[in-house]
Amino acid sequence: MPQFLEISDSNFETAFQALLGAKREDSPDVDAVVADIIADVRARGDAAVLDLTAKFDRLHLDADGLRFTSVEIEDYCAQVSDEDRAALELAATRIRDYHLRQMPEDAFWTDDAGASLGWRWTPVSAAGLYVPGGIATYPSSVLMNAVPAKVAGVGRLAMVVPTPDGAVNPLVLMAARIAGVDEIYRIGGAQAVAALAYGTETIAPVDKITGPGNAYVAAAKRRVFGKVGIDMIAGPSEILVIADKDNDPDWIALDLLSQAEHDENAQSILITDDAAFGQAVASAIEARLLTLERRAVAGPSWRDYGAIITVKDMAQAVVLSDRIAPEHLEICVADADSLADQITHAGAIFIGAWTPEAIGDYVGGPNHVLPTARSARFSSGLSVMDFLKRTTLAKMTPDALAAIGPAAERLAISESLQAHGLSVRARIDKLNRG
Amino acid sequence: MPQFLEISDSNFETAFQALLGAKREDSPDVDAVVADIIADVRARGDAAVLDLTAKFDRLHLDADGLRFTSVEIEDYCAQVSDEDRAALELAATRIRDYHLRQMPEDAFWTDDAGASLGWRWTPVSAAGLYVPGGIATYPSSVLMNAVPAKVAGVGRLAMVVPTPDGAVNPLVLMAARIAGVDEIYRIGGAQAVAALAYGTETIAPVDKITGPGNAYVAAAKRRVFGKVGIDMIAGPSEILVIADKDNDPDWIALDLLSQAEHDENAQSILITDDAAFGQAVASAIEARLLTLERRAVAGPSWRDYGAIITVKDMAQAVVLSDRIAPEHLEICVADADSLADQITHAGAIFIGAWTPEAIGDYVGGPNHVLPTARSARFSSGLSVMDFLKRTTLAKMTPDALAAIGPAAERLAISESLQAHGLSVRARIDKLNRG
Numbered sequence: 106m107p108q109f110l111e112i113s114d115s116n117f118e119t120a121f122q123a124l125l126g127a128k129r130e131d132s133p134d135v136d137a138v139v140a141d142i143i144a145d146v147r148a149r150g151d152a153a154v155l156d157l158t159a160k161f162d163r164l165h166l167d168a169d170g171l172r173f174t175s176v177e178i179e180d181y182c183a184q185v186s187d188e189d190r191a192a193l194e195l196a197a198t199r200i201r202d203y204h205l206r207q208m209p210e211d212a213f214w215t216d217d218a219g220a221s222l223g224w225r226w227t228p229v230s231a232a233g234l235y236v237p238g239g240i241a242t243y244p245s246s247v248l249m250n251a252v253p254a255k256v257a258g259v260g261r262l263a264m265v266v267p268t269p270d271g272a273v274n275p276l277v278l279m280a281a282r283i284a285g286v287d288e289i290y291r292i293g294g295a296q297a298v299a300a301l302a303y304g305t306e307t308i309a310p311v312d313k314i315t316g317p318g319n320a321y322v323a324a325a326k327r328r329v330f331g332k333v334g335i336d337m338i339a340g341p342s343e344i345l346v347i348a349d350k351d352n353d354p355d356w357i358a359l360d361l362l363s364q365a366e367h368d369e370n371a372q373s374i375l376i377t378d379d380a381a382f383g384q385a386v387a388s389a390i391e392a393r394l395l396t397l398e399r400r401a402v403a404g405p406s407w408r409d410y411g412a413i414i415t416v417k418d419m420a421q422a423v424v425l426s427d428r429i430a431p432e433h434l435e436i437c438v439a440d441a442d443s444l445a446d447q448i449t450h451a452g453a454i455f456i457g458a459w460t461p462e463a464i465g466d467y468v469g470g471p472n473h474v475l476p477t478a479r480s481a482r483f484s485s486g487l488s489v490m491d492f493l494k495r496t497t498l499a500k501m502t503p504d505a506l507a508a509i510g511p512a513a514e515r516l517a518i519s520e521s522l523q524a525h526g527l528s529v530r531a532r533i534d535k536l537n538r539g
Numbered sequence: 540m541p542q543f544l545e546i547s548d549s550n551f552e553t554a555f556q557a558l559l560g561a562k563r564e565d566s567p568d569v570d571a572v573v574a575d576i577i578a579d580v581r582a583r584g585d586a587a588v589l590d591l592t593a594k595f596d597r598l599h600l601d602a603d604g605l606r607f608t609s610v611e612i613e614d615y616c617a618q619v620s621d622e623d624r625a626a627l628e629l630a631a632t633r634i635r636d637y638h639l640r641q642m643p644e645d646a647f648w649t650d651d652a653g654a655s656l657g658w659r660w661t662p663v664s665a666a667g668l669y670v671p672g673g674i675a676t677y678p679s680s681v682l683m684n685a686v687p688a689k690v691a692g693v694g695r696l697a698m699v700v701p702t703p704d705g706a707v708n709p710l711v712l713m714a715a716r717i718a719g720v721d722e723i724y725r726i727g728g729a730q731a732v733a734a735l736a737y738g739t740e741t742i743a744p745v746d747k748i749t750g751p752g753n754a755y756v757a758a759a760k761r762r763v764f765g766k767v768g769i770d771m772i773a774g775p776s777e778i779l780v781i782a783d784k785d786n787d788p789d790w791i792a793l794d795l796l797s798q799a800e801h802d803e804n805a806q807s808i809l810i811t812d813d814a815a816f817g818q819a820v821a822s823a824i825e826a827r828l829l830t831l832e833r834r835a836v837a838g839p840s841w842r843d844y845g846a847i848i849t850v851k852d853m854a855q856a857v858v859l860s861d862r863i864a865p866e867h868l869e870i871c872v873a874d875a876d877s878l879a880d881q882i883t884h885a886g887a888i889f890i891g892a893w894t895p896e897a898i899g900d901y902v903g904g905p906n907h908v909l910p911t912a913r914s915a916r917f918s919s920g921l922s923v924m925d926f927l928k929r930t931t932l933a934k935m936t937p938d939a940l941a942a943i944g945p946a947a948e949r950l951a952i953s954e955s956l957q958a959h960g961l962s963v964r965a966r967i968d969k970l971n972r973g
Contacts, residue, residue: 192953222904227883229916276953353969399958452931456655460935461940464940464944464947465933467950467959483768494915494916494917497886497888497909498879499887500876506893509898509902509903516679516901519710524837524897525897525901528895531793
């Protein structure tokens with residue numbers, strides 16, 4: 106049974122805090138294993154990657170076989186139906202259009218003191234994209250990572266995807282081709298992350314690694330962080346739906362289940378101002394769970410971590426939502442725009458009953474890689490910014506240095522950094538000598 | 540002796556790679572100690588913070604004494620000279636002006652399919668700023684962290700600064716007051732990071748922690764990452780100067796020494812196309828080191844990690860600079876603007892001989908918290924973006940859902956996520972029924 110919480114109950118605060126604090130992550134202690142794998146790849150390069158791929162994926166390759174050839178990619182793509190291909194292309198186009206608008210502008214100006222200041226954005230030169238194999242192999246995630254990288258202008262985008270026992274998902278290769286991925290390697294796990302970060306004879310190193318993965322991949326990303334950049338370490342997915350009674354309970358049930366079916370550790374929460382509606386949604390979920398294909402996943406997620414919270418009014422819903430800081434927030438109320446405007450902390454907001462969260466997973470345009478585990482309080486979803494970096498610019502004229510240099514010298518002296526002060530003073534003295 | 544490298548030498552590539560790979564960080568293994576400190580603060584709150592402050596800072600406080608009172612702050616600020624205060628105010632104004640221009644814009648538009656899309660930026664609600672105590676206590680760092688946070692709109696900015704044996708730097712408090720810091724606590728080390736991340740009876744938790752610190756502080760920031768956001772983990776400072784022979788060797792010597800004096804592990808590199816000029820700079824450095832106040836720091840830094848590289852032309856300098864990806868890059872050549880335009884990887888560029896790097900440390904306007912250890916390949920300096928997060932927005936009309944929903948449904952089915960597909964299908968069926 107999911108939890109039913111009433112904000113007016115005396116024990117609400119305790120129950121709500123328990124809901125917020127529920128530990129949903131499997132975090133097996135794989136760090137020592139991962140450290141060994143990374144050290145092995147650094148020491149032995151391709152040979153280590155090949156051995157580990159044989160061990161974990163039961164796939165025996167030689168170095169020439171690590172990378173998919175263009176002929177292989179064409180052959181797999183030929184297996185994709187026209188309808189699936191069209192759906193991927195529509196998604197890619199919409200994701201590209203959205204992310205193009207995120208491109209930040211350079212700036213350079215001269216201020217009153219005569220100092221010219223600004224910044225310039227440049228893309229990361231080479232990025233690596235991790236794509237999980239096995240059951241959770243999502244072509245949509247390929248698009249959500251690869252399209253922003255290419256929009257940002259990343260010159261070389263290398264993708265790794267394990268193919269356990271040689272099993273390849275043609276849609277993943279098709280998505281990579283549509284998104285413009287430059288290289289695809291049939292490897293996975295910590296060894297793939299290490300190969301991307303440090304390079305091997307066959308795989309050139311990259312500067313940034315993004316993409317989801319299991320506990321080994323997450324541990325490897327943490328370990329190589331600093332040597333390369335990484336995106337977030339994502340936790341289990343979450344959705345919060347705020348809905349009033351004027352909704353079809355079955356729609357809301359399906360929206361909650363579309364998170365629950367991702368992962369037994371996923372969390373789906375409904376906040377409503379009508380207890381009877383909450384019960385109706387709960388019943389609709391039970392009815393859907395009878396036949397849902399992934400009921401063995403969605404059922405435990407809903408029973409263990411699901412919740413239906415009844416509030417007195419939607420102002421209370423806003424306060425609770427900001428405390429949850431949900432990854433996905435769906436707002437199905439009469440004036441959804443107004444309520445959305447009041448939200449401060451959320452990864453993505455889906456406004457109105459005609460915007461099921463699943464639209465955002467595939468074809469809406471915004472990124473589906475979003476901050477989990479309340480981290481929307483301080484972080485954002487994946488964007489072109491993750492594949493860009495900013496260089497700040499400063500250029501002084503002699504007059505500008507004369508105007509603001511003495512303050513720099515004074516502060517340098519106050520911090521006992523004499524050379525800093527002298528580097529300014531030597532120049533000003535030269536000016537004064539004419 | 541610093542290293543002298545000639546790009547035309549047969550062993551250049553080996554020597555250059557050794558320079559790039561030189562391990563300059565002291566990384567004592569403090570992680571276990573830090574884990575214990577964090578656990579203690581989480582378990583005992585104020586009592587743990589007070590015990591650890593007595594132990595490490597030899598400062599015996601009660602809970603009421605953790606926070607500087609406004610009267611105490613006023614008293615310390617009264618000790619600051621008018622000249623120092625004016626210099627801090629000039630710096631704060633210029634840093635504020637620069638960072639105001641970084642504020643990103645919200646967006647919301649409706650596309651051809653009838654889908655309304657966009658994003659909204661909101662500030663982090665509460666941020667914590669770590670300020671080192673002891674010898675490396677820099678009021679300029681208070682400004683560089685606190686001003687962007689306040690420009691971003693952070694509502695509550697809490698600062699921690701250890702006061703070993705009760706020693707307080709009035710300039711640090713003055714900088715905090717000028718920047719608008721809301722709360723100041725006289726604590727430091729891993730215990731201060733833990734208190735900011737998890738909260739105690741006296742200190743409310745924050746959402747993001749920034750600011751430099753020693754190995755204990757860095758380890759604590761790594762450990763609380765995820766619970767809160769953090770800025771980068773900065774390594775020792777670096778400068779690369781590209782200079783031709785038409786420069787005063789003493790100016791360039793001082794610029795190189797102004798990094799070297801920060802830290803024995805700092806690194807200063809000169810690239811020049813004139814070997815004799817390189818020798819002249821080396822001589823000027825030796826001359827300055829005879830009297831420099833911090834020669835005991837700058838001398839070892841220059842001798843152990845300094846380098847002078849001679850190239851044939853400035854095109855080679857650009858290539859080497861991008862391989863170094865320096866934190867600070869100073870360009871002192873005839874056409875400095877043109878050379879700056881060719882650079883891809885650098886934290887900050889100082890253009891022309893009248894722009895000593897020290898200007899950027901204090902009063903230029905751009906942030907002095909910059910990516911070290913070659914991480915300018917994939918990351919950027921501190922900015923208002925570090926104190927903002929983006930919520931993506933999507934709103935479908937029934938027609939928009941009818942237009943793009945089927946593609947989402949198709950992709951959901953291809954990923955075996957049935958509930959995702961049904962959440963779209965249930966709505967489209969309703970439309971079709973009219």
